Amino acid sequence: MISAPDDLIQLLTPEGQRVSNADFPLDxxxxxxxxxxxxxxxxxRWDNEATALQRQGELALWAQCMGQEAAQxxxxxxxxxxxxVFPSYREHGVAWTRGVDPVAILGLFRGTTxxxxxxxxxxxxxxxxVIGNQCLHAVGWAMAGMREGxxxxxxxxxxxGGSNQGDVAEAFSFAGIYNAPVVFLCQNNQYAIxxxxxxxxxxxxxxxAKGFGFxxxxxxxxDVLAMLAVTRWALENARAGNGPALIEAFTYRIGAHTTSxxxxxxxxPEEVEYWKARDPLLRVKAYLDSVGTPQSFxxxxxxxxxxxxxxxxxxxRALVDPQPMDIFDHVYAEPxxxxxxxxxxxxxxxxxxxxxxxxxxxxxx
Amino acid sequence: xxxxxxxxxxxxxxxxxxxxxxKVVLMGEDIGKLGxxxxxxxxxxxxxGDMRVIDPPLAESGIMGTAIGMAMRGWRPVVEIQFDxxxxxxxxxxxxxxxxSHKRSxxxxxxxxxxxxxxxxxxxxxxxxxxxxEAYFAHTAGLRVMSPANPYDAFxxxxxxxxxxxxxxxxxxxxxxxxxxxxxxxxxxVADPAGVGSPFKARIAREGTDLTLVAxxxxxxxxxxxxxxxxxxxxxxxxxxxxSISPMDVDTLVASATKTGxxxxxxxxxxxCGVGAEIAARVTEKCFWTMQAPVLRVGGMHAxxxxxxxxxxxxxxxxxxxxxxDQAMDY
Ligand SMILES: Cc1ncc(C[n+]2csc(CCOP(=O)(O)OP(=O)(O)O)c2C)c(N)n1
Ligand SMILES: [Mg+2]
Numbered sequence: 001m002i003s004a005p006d007d008l009i010q011l012l013t014p015e016g017q018r019v020s021n022a023d024f025p026l027d028x029x030x031x032x033x034x035x036x037x038x039x040x041x042x043x044x045r046w047d048n049e050a051t052a053l054q055r056q057g058e059l060a061l062w063a064q065c066m067g068q069e070a071a072q073x074x075x076x077x078x079x080x081x082x083x084x085v086f087p088s089y090r091e092h093g094v095a096w097t098r099g100v101d102p103v104a105i106l107g108l109f110r111g112t113t114x115x116x117x118x119x120x121x122x123x124x125x126x127x128x129x130v131i132g133n134q135c136l137h138a139v140g141w142a143m144a145g146m147r148e149g150x151x152x153x154x155x156x157x158x159x160x161g162g163s164n165q166g167d168v169a170e171a172f173s174f175a176g177i178y179n180a181p182v183v184f185l186c187q188n189n190q191y192a193i194x195x196x197x198x199x200x201x202x203x204x205x206x207x208x209a210k211g212f213g214f215x216x217x218x219x220x221x222x223d224v225l226a227m228l229a230v231t232r233w234a235l236e237n238a239r240a241g242n243g244p245a246l247i248e249a250f251t252y253r254i255g256a257h258t259t260s261x262x263x264x265x266x267x268x269p270e271e272v273e274y275w276k277a278r279d280p281l282l283r284v285k286a287y288l289d290s291v292g293t294p295q296s297f298x299x300x301x302x303x304x305x306x307x308x309x310x311x312x313x314x315x316x317r318a319l320v321d322p323q324p325m326d327i328f329d330h331v332y333a334e335p336x337x338x339x340x341x342x343x344x345x346x347x348x349x350x351x352x353x354x355x356x357x358x359x360x361x362x363x364x365x
Numbered sequence: 366x367x368x369x370x371x372x373x374x375x376x377x378x379x380x381x382x383x384x385x386x387x388k389v390v391l392m393g394e395d396i397g398k399l400g401x402x403x404x405x406x407x408x409x410x411x412x413x414g415d416m417r418v419i420d421p422p423l424a425e426s427g428i429m430g431t432a433i434g435m436a437m438r439g440w441r442p443v444v445e446i447q448f449d450x451x452x453x454x455x456x457x458x459x460x461x462x463x464x465x466s467h468k469r470s471x472x473x474x475x476x477x478x479x480x481x482x483x484x485x486x487x488x489x490x491x492x493x494x495x496x497x498x499e500a501y502f503a504h505t506a507g508l509r510v511m512s513p514a515n516p517y518d519a520f521x522x523x524x525x526x527x528x529x530x531x532x533x534x535x536x537x538x539x540x541x542x543x544x545x546x547x548x549x550x551x552x553x554x555v556a557d558p559a560g561v562g563s564p565f566k567a568r569i570a571r572e573g574t575d576l577t578l579v580a581x582x583x584x585x586x587x588x589x590x591x592x593x594x595x596x597x598x599x600x601x602x603x604x605x606x607x608x609s610i611s612p613m614d615v616d617t618l619v620a621s622a623t624k625t626g627x628x629x630x631x632x633x634x635x636x637x638c639g640v641g642a643e644i645a646a647r648v649t650e651k652c653f654w655t656m657q658a659p660v661l662r663v664g665g666m667h668a669x670x671x672x673x674x675x676x677x678x679x680x681x682x683x684x685x686x687x688x689x690x691d692q693a694m695d696y
Contacts, residue, residue: 111673194399324678
């Protein structure tokens with residue numbers, strides 16, 4: 001059974017006690033902590049709504065982030081507006097902090113789009129499914145920033161399994177050699193689909209940083225305050241010209257890998273119970289209760305979550321299906337003869353039927 | 366005799382290979398306890414242990430490269446790539462090393478590796494899970510490329526691929542994993558090849574006289590449905606199941622084209638520079654004077670595989686193939 005080691009950087013215990021860490025002091029008000037709780041709570045609601053939508057057949061798939069919200073919100077709230085993020089596919093909490101509409105993300109999982117937002121508008125890259133690809137993009141973005149003389153940092157996310165991918169190791173190399181302002185965030189949720197850490201690594205992920213010449217930290221990924229403090233330090237350190245850092249957020253994927261997965265085939269239910277007791281929301285709630293947060297705060301949060309849920313449900317159903325002619329848009333930036341020819345062929349083909357669904361109904365499946 | 370899905374058929378074929386030859390090892394992400402995301406390796410790690418059924422770190426170049434190293438020492442790795450779109454990190458090892466080592470070593474180094482790739486669309490998946498990259502591999506000398514279309518062929522061909530002394534890229538039509546057929550899935554076809562033909566020969570899946578449909582993998586079933594529909598309209602279509610893309614059984618294609626005088630090739634992959642182009646060229650070179658129409662192609666567009674909600678427009682289906690049939694008949 002996988003449990004949490006006791007040498008994690010922590011600022012809030014699972015019981016909701018604030019503790020201090022000399023290396024990562026965090027000056028934060030209770031109101032700010034309430035605001036973090038709001039993020040955690042609303043992202044959890046979004047996640048649950050999306051899972052329900054998948055069960056109802058409205059989404060083809062959903063990748064839950066349940067259990068990882070603190071890692072994502074802590075890191076996301078540490079970002080400055082000008083910082084760029086290169087996510088993988090489970091970064092719903094980080095997306096939330098960048099103002100990406102949850103419905104835009106549902107489009108990927110409903111199958112209406114392979115993108116969904118303008119990366120530059122949110123300084124949040126498109127979700128990247130091919131494990132590790134995005135880490136090199138993050139370094140390249142940072143290298144360009146160094147040449148522009150800008151003062152921003154880059155955050156890129158990957159998983160414990162992803163830490164094995166060549167692209168990730170190469171990203172470490174490049175970032176180290178160029179002293180690029182990149183913060184590598186590995187959410188170690190203990191599993192790469194069915195494969196536990198024991199199949200994926202000989203040393204903890206954060207140790208790898210040392211070999212590439214930059215600092216690595218292992219943080220309690222279920223502690224939003226620790227995640228905020230360490231990521232803030234790493235981003236500031238990067239912006240100050242001191243180069244990359246690697247943060248291993250030690251956390252747990254409470255849900256399945258995706259809604260297609262059956263985790264009962266490979267993990268112990270007791271382990272899941274252990275981690276449910278370390279739910280990142282619980283400790284913040286315990287702290288807020290201990291400092292006398294009024295019930296009205298929770299009531300209005302419930303109302304806000306309800307509103308968000310409605311937005312998500314209605315938004316998901318209202319997502320517009322792409323049309324056959326859309327296949328030909330944006331394949332190239334400049335005109336391309338073959339694409340134009342095939343576009344015309346498709347138009348003529350559709351014209352015969354009125355629209356494709358009016359054909360014999362032969363799905364071909 | 367039992368009713369077997371294609372997924373189970375491959376599972377049985379792998380089990381037989383593991384039993385027959387102790388040098389056979391399986392490698393692939395999540396193929397152990399989980400049995401692979403499609404359960405094709407279900408139960409194999411429990412039976413053969415994790416020294417022979419390996420769920421390695423998440424790194425395709427690593428998996429491919431270490432498989433090559435093992436093969437250099439006489440082992441027979443069968444690598445599973447989880448989905449078509451995730452083979453590219455391994456592409457360098459496949460093209461630069463796997464394909465070339467036999468030639469470079471003047472035959473001293475054999476790499477009898479099988480790379481199993483669930484491929485193709487039609488399952489409503491997210492990006493990178495529906496691609497048909499077979500042409501990239503077929504274009505590379507040194508690789509054999511095959512794709513079964515039905516459970517029985519999957520059962521037989523996976524065993525033959527593992528026994529083959531050359532590298533084989535084995536494309537499994539994932540949307541047909543749950544198609545069923547009745548046969549005995551306990552026969553070691555390598556030890557007992559009676560009645561089993563070469564995996565590199567095409568198969569006439571349906572006889573006809575008016576036009577030949579050529580397909581492999583997922584599109585064979587589609588083409589059989591087309592032939593059925595066309596029969597109702599009084600047209601007799603022959604369906605050739607290619608089975609092997611490289612080598613390509615040109616003789617069977619030419620014989621069929623000579624008989625019918627018309628040919629339509631169907632695949633999910635984009636038409637431009639696809640397998641259909643090679644078939645069209647070969648058949649035209651051999652049958653120019655007997656053809657009644659040019660060889661036509663139906664396939665994907667010159668565009669990235671689209672989001673699932675519109676994949677039906679990208680994938681060849683009955684209507685699109687029938688349209689091409691009409692065109693060829695009216696030529
Ligand atoms: C290159 C590549 N290979 C395989 C996959 C299939 N796949 C999707 S997620 C996953 C496991 C990822 O594990 P991890 O990096 O720990 O991230 P997590 O899903 O746990 O967040 C795999 C193997 C993929 N998306 N990309
Ligand atoms: Mg993981």
